[in-house]
Amino acid sequence: MILTLGDSVAWGQGLLDEHKFDRIYAAGRPLARIAHSGAILGAAGDNSTQHEYPEVPVAFPSVWQQMHSVSNWPDVDLVLINGGINDVSLTRILDPAIDPDVIAVLTQQYCGGAMTALLGELCSHLVKPAARAALVGYYPILSSASDFENERQPRKLMEMHRVPSTPPSSAISVDIARLVPGMVSNCLAFWHSSTESLKGAVGAVNRDLGREVCVYVDTGFTEANALWGPDCLLWELSPQLEAEDEADVKELRRRACDALYGDLVHLPEWGNWLLCCRASVGHPNIRGAARLASAIRQAVSI
8 A cells, every 4th residue: 555644745735636646656556645735743742633635734643643643554554755845835935025044944854854854754654664764855845947937926926925025114016026136035945954954864763773765756846847947847826826726626625725724714714715716836747746846666576
């Protein structure tokens, strides 16, 4: 059995089931997907009871909780796992006022130290001698190759993640062209730092175990594959500022978002509704998910 744990990338945000990378990789073999949008790595003692439709970005169940919910470890041949970006937070990553060095340090903390602890615990649950854990990396969300169709797209991307594009003391919008380079620098800092940190986590756990139980899966994405890049492999915001994921998935997610955030009681949480309805933006699209499945095949022989 293949088991998928992690956040929205592992869940396959915006994709029909047959287009998700774990389903493509499984190729008809048994698959259990516990990953969901918004999941944080969390900690060993997490005990939240929150459960939402998996397209809705919420922090819990954390990846630790996802792992602890598994009861059939003797059946598991391969665990596909990712995580860390929601602990660092896209609000920070997309905030041009935050220094890239801060993003790098936070990424090392979560994708490095925290992931090492989680991965070590995960491997202790694997029963089959040939069972493996494949840690899937991230990719550049924005890059120097990103070329927006209009200035409203990066501004909406910031707004979705509660990053102000207008100073609180001014009613005048800042020229978005002045903000984009800082966003790009932070996205690249997260990408590079997460790659090194996740590779380090795999190496550390394998050294502790004395054998190669974990493998790192490089997505193979480049700067050209980032949002609004020349060969974008991610769901984008359309020029009309709508999410571009698969229509049936988008409709189901919108209904779940409306049910959770769309009434007067939740009016102060309008920002959650905005993000929820466009939650696919920045995640691998159909071609991107197929690329991820191919990367897993290259890294894992199971």
